[in-house]
Amino acid sequence: MSKAVSALDGAIFEGFAKVEDTGLRGMITVRGDLMSKEMATAVKTVTGADMPAQRKVMDGAKGAAAWMSPDELLIIVDYDTVTKTVAALTDALSGSHALVANVSDARAVFRVSGDSSRDVLAKLAPVDFSPDVFAAGDIRRSRMAQVPAAIWGNADGSFEVICFRSVGQYVFDLLSVSATSGGEVGFHATS
Incomplete structure (x- = not known):
């Protein structure tokens, strides 16, 4: 490999x-309802950051969340943790209409x-x-x-x-x- x-x-x-x-940076595109409680909880869980306001980036203990559009965030984490973070986000948003995609590479x-x-x-x-x-x-x-x-x-x-x-x-x-x-x-x- x-x-x-x-x-x-x-x-x-x-x-x-x-x-x-x-x-290398771990970067994950997340699309969905940015106003939902589920999204805010998922972002806080994987990054430690609060939901960013429009045109803002919020830093947390484990990563950052960047506002990209009214229904899109960019989650930034260590490259080595991106696969685990994608799985955690996918699981946390499983009951919501959302997309989680690893775009790091x-x-x-x-x-x-x-x-x-x-x-x-x-x-x-x-x-x-x-x-x-x-x-x-x-x-x-x-x-x-x-x-x-x-x-x-x-x-x-x-x-x-x-x-x-x-x-x-x-x-x-x-x-x-x-x-x-x-x-x-x-x-x-x-x-």
Whole structure:
């Protein structure tokens, strides 16, 4: 059996911001009634997180839950626990109209960090990344140049970018070019 590896197997680029492949992540798409008690209980059980509000990510002791649409969540857990988590969610939602799907190996995740990380992202996505509009715990589904992506803010000021694995190299290259020294915009710098 082959060993699982992330899309770009730990690739890193350092310019005026740092771009890095974050490694393997357990990611589960859950579709269903996000207002139901069963959904809230299932999410709390597998992640320790409360249900996220619209365009929010909630962290818990065992993972995170990200709002993706009015009937969709992305559950993020350790890659090694994803199969067990899918089974637990499926069991918890068995009496509900719901879909639970492991999408871990179909996605790539990158972290963008540094004082000017907001500028890197603002060059590529039609999203307002100003700190008063896009804060830690916020998530947006949008596009990054020509491909779909989801972007969320972390408490440490970094950002996570999720895209389809098939376009992982393209997104990494976009982020790297956008973060290349000499391309600073200086608009969102925090220093």
